[in-house]
Amino acid sequence: MSALPTRIENQAGRSLTAGEIFEITRAREKSLSRLLILYITTGLTFMLLPGTFLGVWNLLAISSHRAANSVSAGWVQAHGHAQIFGWIGTFILGIGFYSIPKLRRMNPFALWAAWSCWALWTTGTALRWLTGVYYFHWRTILPLSAALQLAAFLIFFSLVSGHRPQDTGKKSLEKWVLVVIAASIGLLATLVVNLGASLFLALRGVSPDLPGTFDQRFLVLEIWGFLVPFVWGFSTKWLPVFLGLRPTREPSLLVALGMNSIGVLMAIADWIRPAAAALFAGIVISAFALRLFEPALQAAKTRGVHSSFPFFVRLAYLWAVSAAALGIWASLIPDSHGIWGASRHALTVGFVATMVFSIGQRVLPAFSGMRLLFSTKLMFLSLLLLAIGCTLRVSSEIIAYQGFGAWAWSWLPVSAITEMTAVTVFAGNMLLTFKSCPPSAGIS
Secondary structure (H helix, E strand, O other), rough: OOOOOOOEEOOOOEOOOHHHHHHHHHHHHEEEEEHHOOOOOOOHHHHHHHHHHHHHHHHHHHHHHHOOOOOOHHHHHHHHHHHHHHHHHHHHHHHHHOHHHHHHHOOOOHHHHHHHHHHOOOOHHHHHHHHHHHHHOOOHHHHHHHHHHHHHHHHHHHHHHOOOOOOOOOOOOHHHHHHHHHHHHHHHHHHHHHHHHHHHHHHOOOOOOHHHHHHHHHHHHHHHHHHHHHHHHHHHHHHHHHHHOOOOOHHHHHHHHHHHHHHHHHHHOOHHHHHHHHHEEEEEEEHHHHHOOOOOOOOOOOOOOOOOOHHHHHHHHHHHHHOOOOHHHHHHHHOOOHHHHHHHHHHHHHHHHHHHHHHHHHHHHHOOOOHHHHHHHHHHHHHHHHHHHHHHHHHHHHHOOOOHHHHHHHHHHHHHHHHHHHHHHHHHHHHHHHHOOOOOOOOO
Protein backbone atom coordinates (compact mmCIF):
# COMPACT_ATOMS: atom_id res chain seq x y z
CA MET A 1 0.00 0.00 0.00
CA SER A 2 1.38 3.42 -0.88
CA ALA A 3 2.19 5.86 1.90
CA LEU A 4 -0.40 8.45 2.85
CA PRO A 5 0.36 12.05 1.92
CA THR A 6 1.54 14.13 4.89
CA ARG A 7 -0.76 17.06 4.11
CA ILE A 8 -3.82 17.61 1.91
CA GLU A 9 -6.56 20.22 1.91
CA ASN A 10 -10.18 19.59 2.82
CA GLN A 11 -13.14 21.16 1.01
CA ALA A 12 -12.84 24.31 3.14
CA GLY A 13 -9.26 24.82 2.02
CA ARG A 14 -7.65 23.94 5.39
CA SER A 15 -4.66 21.64 5.28
CA LEU A 16 -5.17 18.31 7.05
CA THR A 17 -2.45 16.69 9.07
CA ALA A 18 -1.26 13.13 8.52
CA GLY A 19 -3.16 12.04 11.62
CA GLU A 20 -6.41 13.55 10.36
CA ILE A 21 -5.90 11.95 6.95
CA PHE A 22 -5.38 8.58 8.64
CA GLU A 23 -8.57 8.90 10.68
CA ILE A 24 -10.61 9.93 7.63
CA THR A 25 -9.16 7.05 5.60
CA ARG A 26 -9.86 4.54 8.37
CA ALA A 27 -13.44 5.78 8.71
CA ARG A 28 -13.96 5.45 4.96
CA GLU A 29 -12.55 1.90 4.98
CA LYS A 30 -14.95 0.99 7.78
CA SER A 31 -17.83 2.43 5.77
CA LEU A 32 -16.80 0.40 2.73
CA SER A 33 -16.56 -2.77 4.82
CA ARG A 34 -20.04 -2.18 6.26
CA LEU A 35 -21.34 -1.58 2.73
CA LEU A 36 -19.79 -4.82 1.48
CA ILE A 37 -21.14 -6.79 4.46
CA LEU A 38 -24.63 -5.43 3.72
CA TYR A 39 -24.42 -6.55 0.08
CA ILE A 40 -23.05 -10.00 0.98
CA THR A 41 -25.59 -10.53 3.77
CA THR A 42 -28.39 -9.55 1.38
CA GLY A 43 -27.05 -12.00 -1.20
CA LEU A 44 -26.91 -14.76 1.40
CA THR A 45 -30.53 -14.06 2.35
CA PHE A 46 -31.67 -14.38 -1.27
CA MET A 47 -29.57 -17.53 -1.62
CA LEU A 48 -31.12 -19.24 1.39
CA LEU A 49 -34.80 -18.25 1.37
CA PRO A 50 -36.18 -17.19 -2.03
CA GLY A 51 -33.49 -19.18 -3.82
CA THR A 52 -32.50 -22.48 -2.24
CA PHE A 53 -35.59 -23.08 -0.08
CA LEU A 54 -37.95 -22.56 -3.00
CA GLY A 55 -35.71 -24.71 -5.19
CA VAL A 56 -35.84 -27.55 -2.66
CA TRP A 57 -39.62 -27.21 -2.42
CA ASN A 58 -39.89 -27.40 -6.20
CA LEU A 59 -37.69 -30.48 -6.37
CA LEU A 60 -39.61 -32.27 -3.63
CA ALA A 61 -42.84 -31.69 -5.59
CA ILE A 62 -41.24 -32.93 -8.82
CA SER A 63 -39.93 -36.03 -7.08
CA SER A 64 -43.28 -36.86 -5.46
CA HIS A 65 -45.15 -36.52 -8.77
CA ARG A 66 -42.31 -38.03 -10.84
CA ALA A 67 -42.88 -35.37 -13.48
CA ALA A 68 -40.66 -32.41 -14.34
CA ASN A 69 -43.64 -30.25 -15.35
CA SER A 70 -45.52 -30.76 -12.07
CA VAL A 71 -44.28 -27.44 -10.67
CA SER A 72 -45.42 -23.98 -11.77
CA ALA A 73 -43.07 -22.36 -14.27
CA GLY A 74 -43.40 -19.17 -12.24
CA TRP A 75 -41.98 -20.85 -9.15
CA VAL A 76 -39.06 -22.30 -11.10
CA GLN A 77 -38.29 -18.92 -12.68
CA ALA A 78 -38.61 -17.14 -9.31
CA HIS A 79 -36.10 -19.58 -7.83
CA GLY A 80 -33.67 -19.00 -10.68
CA HIS A 81 -34.02 -15.22 -10.55
CA ALA A 82 -33.34 -15.18 -6.81
CA GLN A 83 -30.21 -17.29 -7.24
CA ILE A 84 -28.74 -15.52 -10.27
CA PHE A 85 -29.62 -11.91 -9.44
CA GLY A 86 -30.44 -12.01 -5.74
CA TRP A 87 -27.40 -14.05 -4.73
CA ILE A 88 -24.65 -13.85 -7.36
CA GLY A 89 -25.66 -10.46 -8.76
CA THR A 90 -25.72 -8.86 -5.31
CA PHE A 91 -22.31 -10.36 -4.49
CA ILE A 92 -20.85 -8.95 -7.72
CA LEU A 93 -22.24 -5.47 -7.11
CA GLY A 94 -20.94 -5.45 -3.54
CA ILE A 95 -17.44 -6.57 -4.50
CA GLY A 96 -17.46 -4.15 -7.41
CA PHE A 97 -18.31 -1.16 -5.22
CA TYR A 98 -15.70 -2.18 -2.65
CA SER A 99 -13.05 -2.37 -5.37
CA ILE A 100 -13.68 1.08 -6.91
CA PRO A 101 -10.89 3.44 -5.74
CA LYS A 102 -13.24 6.41 -6.25
CA LEU A 103 -15.27 5.34 -3.20
CA ARG A 104 -12.21 5.86 -1.01
CA ARG A 105 -12.13 9.59 -1.73
CA MET A 106 -13.49 12.06 0.76
CA ASN A 107 -16.54 13.05 -1.30
CA PRO A 108 -19.44 11.06 0.27
CA PHE A 109 -21.57 11.11 -2.90
CA ALA A 110 -20.11 7.84 -4.25
CA LEU A 111 -21.00 6.00 -1.06
CA TRP A 112 -24.56 7.33 -1.16
CA ALA A 113 -24.82 6.09 -4.75
CA ALA A 114 -23.72 2.63 -3.60
CA TRP A 115 -26.36 2.59 -0.85
CA SER A 116 -29.02 3.74 -3.32
CA CYS A 117 -27.98 1.00 -5.72
CA TRP A 118 -28.44 -1.58 -2.95
CA ALA A 119 -31.94 -0.32 -2.16
CA LEU A 120 -33.05 -0.36 -5.80
CA TRP A 121 -31.47 -3.74 -6.59
CA THR A 122 -32.80 -5.45 -3.48
CA THR A 123 -36.31 -4.07 -3.92
CA GLY A 124 -36.43 -4.99 -7.60
CA THR A 125 -35.18 -8.52 -7.01
CA ALA A 126 -37.57 -9.12 -4.12
CA LEU A 127 -40.53 -7.83 -6.15
CA ARG A 128 -39.61 -10.10 -9.05
CA TRP A 129 -39.62 -13.11 -6.74
CA LEU A 130 -43.01 -12.14 -5.27
CA THR A 131 -44.64 -11.80 -8.68
CA GLY A 132 -43.38 -15.24 -9.71
CA VAL A 133 -44.73 -16.92 -6.58
CA TYR A 134 -47.89 -14.98 -5.73
CA TYR A 135 -48.84 -13.16 -8.99
CA PHE A 136 -49.80 -10.17 -6.82
CA HIS A 137 -50.59 -7.17 -9.09
CA TRP A 138 -48.03 -8.63 -11.44
CA ARG A 139 -48.89 -6.43 -14.45
CA THR A 140 -47.61 -3.45 -12.47
CA ILE A 141 -44.99 -5.01 -10.23
CA LEU A 142 -43.24 -7.17 -12.85
CA PRO A 143 -42.07 -4.27 -15.09
CA LEU A 144 -41.42 -2.16 -11.99
CA SER A 145 -39.07 -4.80 -10.60
CA ALA A 146 -37.17 -5.00 -13.90
CA ALA A 147 -36.89 -1.20 -14.10
CA LEU A 148 -35.54 -1.00 -10.54
CA GLN A 149 -32.88 -3.61 -11.25
CA LEU A 150 -31.80 -1.86 -14.44
CA ALA A 151 -31.66 1.51 -12.65
CA ALA A 152 -29.50 -0.02 -9.90
CA PHE A 153 -27.06 -1.44 -12.44
CA LEU A 154 -26.85 1.88 -14.30
CA ILE A 155 -25.83 3.58 -11.04
CA PHE A 156 -23.13 0.95 -10.57
CA PHE A 157 -22.03 1.25 -14.19
CA SER A 158 -21.79 5.05 -13.98
CA LEU A 159 -19.38 4.81 -11.05
CA VAL A 160 -17.31 2.06 -12.63
CA SER A 161 -17.09 3.74 -16.03
CA GLY A 162 -16.12 7.03 -14.38
CA HIS A 163 -13.08 5.44 -12.77
CA ARG A 164 -9.78 5.86 -14.56
CA PRO A 165 -6.99 3.54 -13.45
CA GLN A 166 -3.71 5.09 -12.43
CA ASP A 167 -0.95 5.13 -15.00
CA THR A 168 1.02 1.92 -14.61
CA GLY A 169 2.99 2.24 -17.81
CA LYS A 170 0.61 -0.06 -19.67
CA LYS A 171 -1.01 1.14 -22.86
CA SER A 172 -4.08 -1.08 -22.57
CA LEU A 173 -6.33 -2.58 -19.93
CA GLU A 174 -5.37 -5.82 -18.28
CA LYS A 175 -7.02 -8.83 -19.89
CA TRP A 176 -9.00 -9.78 -16.80
CA VAL A 177 -10.54 -6.30 -16.85
CA LEU A 178 -11.61 -6.81 -20.47
CA VAL A 179 -13.29 -10.08 -19.49
CA VAL A 180 -15.14 -8.40 -16.62
CA ILE A 181 -16.23 -5.61 -18.99
CA ALA A 182 -17.63 -8.25 -21.36
CA ALA A 183 -19.46 -9.85 -18.41
CA SER A 184 -20.86 -6.44 -17.44
CA ILE A 185 -22.15 -5.98 -20.98
CA GLY A 186 -23.76 -9.41 -20.66
CA LEU A 187 -25.42 -8.35 -17.40
CA LEU A 188 -26.64 -5.09 -18.97
CA ALA A 189 -28.06 -7.01 -21.95
CA THR A 190 -29.77 -9.43 -19.56
CA LEU A 191 -31.40 -6.62 -17.59
CA VAL A 192 -32.53 -4.81 -20.75
CA VAL A 193 -34.06 -8.01 -22.17
CA ASN A 194 -35.67 -8.69 -18.79
CA LEU A 195 -37.29 -5.25 -18.83
CA GLY A 196 -38.51 -5.69 -22.40
CA ALA A 197 -39.96 -9.12 -21.64
CA SER A 198 -41.62 -7.79 -18.48
CA LEU A 199 -43.27 -4.94 -20.37
CA PHE A 200 -44.48 -7.33 -23.07
CA LEU A 201 -45.98 -9.72 -20.51
CA ALA A 202 -47.59 -6.85 -18.60
CA LEU A 203 -49.28 -5.58 -21.76
CA ARG A 204 -50.10 -8.79 -23.61
CA GLY A 205 -49.34 -11.78 -21.40
CA VAL A 206 -51.70 -13.93 -19.36
CA SER A 207 -49.23 -14.48 -16.49
CA PRO A 208 -45.80 -13.25 -15.36
CA ASP A 209 -44.23 -16.56 -16.48
CA LEU A 210 -41.78 -16.35 -19.38
CA PRO A 211 -42.74 -18.66 -22.28
CA GLY A 212 -40.72 -21.88 -22.32
CA THR A 213 -38.76 -21.32 -25.54
CA PHE A 214 -37.91 -17.72 -24.68
CA ASP A 215 -36.93 -18.71 -21.14
CA GLN A 216 -34.41 -21.27 -22.42
CA ARG A 217 -32.67 -18.64 -24.56
CA PHE A 218 -32.84 -16.10 -21.77
CA LEU A 219 -31.14 -18.57 -19.44
CA VAL A 220 -28.25 -18.91 -21.89
CA LEU A 221 -27.82 -15.13 -21.86
CA GLU A 222 -28.02 -15.02 -18.05
CA ILE A 223 -25.67 -17.91 -17.34
CA TRP A 224 -23.22 -18.02 -20.25
CA GLY A 225 -23.37 -14.35 -21.21
CA PHE A 226 -23.20 -12.94 -17.68
CA LEU A 227 -22.14 -15.41 -14.98
CA VAL A 228 -19.48 -17.41 -16.80
CA PRO A 229 -17.39 -14.42 -18.02
CA PHE A 230 -17.52 -12.88 -14.55
CA VAL A 231 -16.09 -16.07 -13.05
CA TRP A 232 -13.40 -16.12 -15.75
CA GLY A 233 -12.47 -12.50 -15.04
CA PHE A 234 -12.07 -12.95 -11.30
CA SER A 235 -10.33 -16.29 -11.87
CA THR A 236 -7.76 -14.52 -14.05
CA LYS A 237 -7.19 -11.87 -11.37
CA TRP A 238 -7.00 -14.09 -8.28
CA LEU A 239 -6.21 -17.72 -9.15
CA PRO A 240 -2.63 -17.27 -10.40
CA VAL A 241 -1.79 -15.76 -7.00
CA PHE A 242 -3.90 -18.03 -4.81
CA LEU A 243 -2.95 -21.29 -6.56
CA GLY A 244 0.58 -20.36 -7.58
CA LEU A 245 -0.22 -20.93 -11.25
CA ARG A 246 1.96 -20.15 -14.22
CA PRO A 247 1.16 -16.87 -16.02
CA THR A 248 -2.19 -16.88 -17.79
CA ARG A 249 -2.18 -17.35 -21.56
CA GLU A 250 -3.95 -14.06 -22.17
CA PRO A 251 -4.47 -14.45 -25.96
CA SER A 252 -6.13 -17.82 -25.33
CA LEU A 253 -8.35 -16.25 -22.68
CA LEU A 254 -9.62 -13.71 -25.22
CA VAL A 255 -10.22 -16.53 -27.71
CA ALA A 256 -12.27 -18.32 -25.04
CA LEU A 257 -14.26 -15.14 -24.45
CA GLY A 258 -14.88 -14.78 -28.19
CA MET A 259 -16.04 -18.39 -28.54
CA ASN A 260 -18.34 -17.99 -25.55
CA SER A 261 -19.87 -14.81 -26.99
CA ILE A 262 -20.42 -16.49 -30.35
CA GLY A 263 -22.06 -19.43 -28.59
CA VAL A 264 -24.44 -17.15 -26.70
CA LEU A 265 -25.45 -15.30 -29.87
CA MET A 266 -25.99 -18.59 -31.72
CA ALA A 267 -28.18 -19.90 -28.91
CA ILE A 268 -30.29 -16.75 -28.97
CA ALA A 269 -30.67 -17.24 -32.74
CA ASP A 270 -31.77 -20.83 -32.03
CA TRP A 271 -28.71 -22.42 -33.68
CA ILE A 272 -28.48 -24.87 -30.83
CA ARG A 273 -25.94 -27.41 -32.02
CA PRO A 274 -23.24 -24.97 -33.17
CA ALA A 275 -23.95 -22.91 -30.06
CA ALA A 276 -23.32 -25.91 -27.80
CA ALA A 277 -20.07 -26.65 -29.65
CA ALA A 278 -18.88 -23.03 -29.32
CA LEU A 279 -19.67 -22.91 -25.59
CA PHE A 280 -17.81 -26.18 -25.05
CA ALA A 281 -14.78 -24.85 -26.95
CA GLY A 282 -14.84 -21.65 -24.91
CA ILE A 283 -14.87 -23.38 -21.53
CA VAL A 284 -12.08 -25.80 -22.51
CA ILE A 285 -9.92 -22.97 -23.86
CA SER A 286 -10.50 -20.95 -20.67
CA ALA A 287 -9.12 -23.79 -18.53
CA PHE A 288 -6.16 -24.05 -20.91
CA ALA A 289 -5.59 -20.28 -20.69
CA LEU A 290 -5.66 -20.29 -16.88
CA ARG A 291 -3.29 -23.30 -16.80
CA LEU A 292 -5.35 -24.82 -14.00
CA PHE A 293 -4.34 -28.39 -14.75
CA GLU A 294 -0.64 -27.78 -15.31
CA PRO A 295 2.07 -28.07 -12.63
CA ALA A 296 2.05 -24.92 -10.51
CA LEU A 297 5.04 -22.62 -10.12
CA GLN A 298 4.69 -22.50 -6.35
CA ALA A 299 2.58 -23.81 -3.52
CA ALA A 300 -0.98 -22.57 -3.20
CA LYS A 301 -1.69 -19.90 -0.60
CA THR A 302 -4.10 -21.63 1.76
CA ARG A 303 -3.42 -19.70 4.94
CA GLY A 304 -6.76 -18.84 6.55
CA VAL A 305 -8.74 -21.28 4.39
CA HIS A 306 -9.02 -25.04 4.16
CA SER A 307 -6.15 -26.84 2.42
CA SER A 308 -8.65 -28.40 -0.03
CA PHE A 309 -9.25 -24.96 -1.59
CA PRO A 310 -7.15 -25.65 -4.75
CA PHE A 311 -8.89 -28.99 -5.33
CA PHE A 312 -12.38 -27.51 -5.30
CA VAL A 313 -11.39 -24.66 -7.62
CA ARG A 314 -10.17 -27.21 -10.18
CA LEU A 315 -13.27 -29.33 -9.57
CA ALA A 316 -15.42 -26.30 -10.42
CA TYR A 317 -13.82 -26.03 -13.85
CA LEU A 318 -14.31 -29.75 -14.41
CA TRP A 319 -17.99 -29.19 -13.69
CA ALA A 320 -18.03 -26.40 -16.27
CA VAL A 321 -16.53 -28.69 -18.92
CA SER A 322 -19.07 -31.38 -17.98
CA ALA A 323 -21.92 -28.87 -18.27
CA ALA A 324 -20.83 -27.85 -21.76
CA ALA A 325 -20.41 -31.50 -22.82
CA LEU A 326 -23.92 -32.28 -21.56
CA GLY A 327 -25.15 -29.35 -23.64
CA ILE A 328 -23.69 -30.93 -26.76
CA TRP A 329 -25.32 -34.26 -25.88
CA ALA A 330 -28.69 -32.59 -25.28
CA SER A 331 -28.51 -30.75 -28.60
CA LEU A 332 -28.06 -34.00 -30.53
CA ILE A 333 -31.11 -35.91 -29.32
CA PRO A 334 -34.85 -35.09 -29.11
CA ASP A 335 -36.74 -34.82 -25.81
CA SER A 336 -33.59 -34.05 -23.84
CA HIS A 337 -35.22 -31.98 -21.09
CA GLY A 338 -33.44 -33.86 -18.32
CA ILE A 339 -30.01 -33.48 -19.95
CA TRP A 340 -30.52 -29.74 -20.46
CA GLY A 341 -31.50 -29.40 -16.83
CA ALA A 342 -28.50 -31.40 -15.70
CA SER A 343 -26.24 -29.21 -17.85
CA ARG A 344 -27.61 -26.01 -16.29
CA HIS A 345 -27.26 -27.40 -12.78
CA ALA A 346 -23.70 -28.55 -13.41
CA LEU A 347 -22.86 -25.03 -14.56
CA THR A 348 -24.75 -22.96 -11.98
CA VAL A 349 -24.08 -25.12 -8.92
CA GLY A 350 -21.08 -27.24 -9.92
CA PHE A 351 -19.16 -24.35 -11.49
CA VAL A 352 -20.49 -20.98 -10.32
CA ALA A 353 -21.55 -21.89 -6.78
CA THR A 354 -18.39 -23.92 -6.13
CA MET A 355 -16.27 -20.97 -7.28
CA VAL A 356 -18.27 -18.61 -5.03
CA PHE A 357 -17.89 -20.98 -2.06
CA SER A 358 -14.15 -21.28 -2.76
CA ILE A 359 -13.13 -17.74 -3.71
CA GLY A 360 -15.74 -16.05 -1.52
CA GLN A 361 -14.49 -17.65 1.68
CA ARG A 362 -10.96 -16.72 0.57
CA VAL A 363 -11.41 -12.99 -0.15
CA LEU A 364 -14.58 -11.73 1.57
CA PRO A 365 -13.27 -11.99 5.16
CA ALA A 366 -10.26 -9.85 4.21
CA PHE A 367 -12.43 -7.33 2.36
CA SER A 368 -14.75 -7.04 5.36
CA GLY A 369 -12.30 -5.32 7.68
CA MET A 370 -9.40 -7.79 7.46
CA ARG A 371 -11.32 -10.47 9.33
CA LEU A 372 -10.35 -14.13 9.46
CA LEU A 373 -12.68 -16.86 8.19
CA PHE A 374 -14.65 -18.19 11.15
CA SER A 375 -14.01 -21.89 10.42
CA THR A 376 -11.94 -23.59 7.75
CA LYS A 377 -13.64 -26.89 8.65
CA LEU A 378 -17.04 -25.41 7.85
CA MET A 379 -15.60 -24.19 4.56
CA PHE A 380 -14.57 -27.74 3.68
CA LEU A 381 -17.92 -29.15 4.82
CA SER A 382 -19.89 -26.70 2.67
CA LEU A 383 -17.78 -27.48 -0.42
CA LEU A 384 -17.94 -31.23 0.15
CA LEU A 385 -21.72 -31.25 0.61
CA LEU A 386 -22.15 -29.03 -2.43
CA ALA A 387 -20.09 -31.43 -4.56
CA ILE A 388 -22.04 -34.46 -3.32
CA GLY A 389 -25.41 -32.77 -3.80
CA CYS A 390 -24.53 -31.56 -7.29
CA THR A 391 -23.32 -35.03 -8.31
CA LEU A 392 -26.58 -36.59 -7.09
CA ARG A 393 -28.69 -33.91 -8.77
CA VAL A 394 -26.97 -34.01 -12.17
CA SER A 395 -26.93 -37.80 -12.39
CA SER A 396 -30.47 -38.33 -11.07
CA GLU A 397 -31.93 -35.64 -13.32
CA ILE A 398 -30.54 -37.39 -16.40
CA ILE A 399 -31.56 -40.87 -15.27
CA ALA A 400 -35.03 -39.95 -13.99
CA TYR A 401 -36.15 -37.30 -16.47
CA GLN A 402 -34.90 -39.23 -19.50
CA GLY A 403 -36.59 -42.44 -18.32
CA PHE A 404 -33.39 -44.45 -17.85
CA GLY A 405 -34.39 -45.54 -14.35
CA ALA A 406 -37.44 -44.75 -12.18
CA TRP A 407 -35.41 -45.38 -9.04
CA ALA A 408 -33.50 -42.12 -9.63
CA TRP A 409 -36.57 -40.04 -8.73
CA SER A 410 -35.85 -40.84 -5.07
CA TRP A 411 -32.36 -39.30 -5.39
CA LEU A 412 -33.73 -35.86 -6.24
CA PRO A 413 -34.91 -34.91 -2.73
CA VAL A 414 -31.67 -36.26 -1.26
CA SER A 415 -29.67 -34.02 -3.60
CA ALA A 416 -31.89 -31.06 -2.72
CA ILE A 417 -31.47 -31.48 1.04
CA THR A 418 -27.73 -32.02 0.66
CA GLU A 419 -27.29 -28.82 -1.36
CA MET A 420 -29.53 -26.86 1.02
CA THR A 421 -27.35 -28.02 3.91
CA ALA A 422 -24.26 -26.95 1.99
CA VAL A 423 -25.51 -23.41 1.34
CA THR A 424 -26.71 -23.11 4.95
CA VAL A 425 -23.25 -24.05 6.23
CA PHE A 426 -21.64 -21.58 3.80
CA ALA A 427 -24.00 -18.78 4.83
CA GLY A 428 -23.50 -19.55 8.52
CA ASN A 429 -19.73 -19.51 8.17
CA MET A 430 -19.82 -16.15 6.39
CA LEU A 431 -22.26 -14.57 8.86
CA LEU A 432 -20.20 -15.76 11.84
CA THR A 433 -17.13 -14.33 10.12
CA PHE A 434 -18.82 -10.93 9.73
CA LYS A 435 -19.96 -11.05 13.35
CA SER A 436 -16.45 -11.67 14.62
CA CYS A 437 -14.09 -8.81 15.45
CA PRO A 438 -11.19 -8.04 13.12
CA PRO A 439 -7.74 -8.83 14.58
CA SER A 440 -7.07 -5.08 14.90
CA ALA A 441 -10.35 -4.29 16.69
CA GLY A 442 -9.80 -2.16 19.71
CA ILE A 443 -6.33 -1.01 18.62
CA SER A 444 -6.09 2.77 18.36
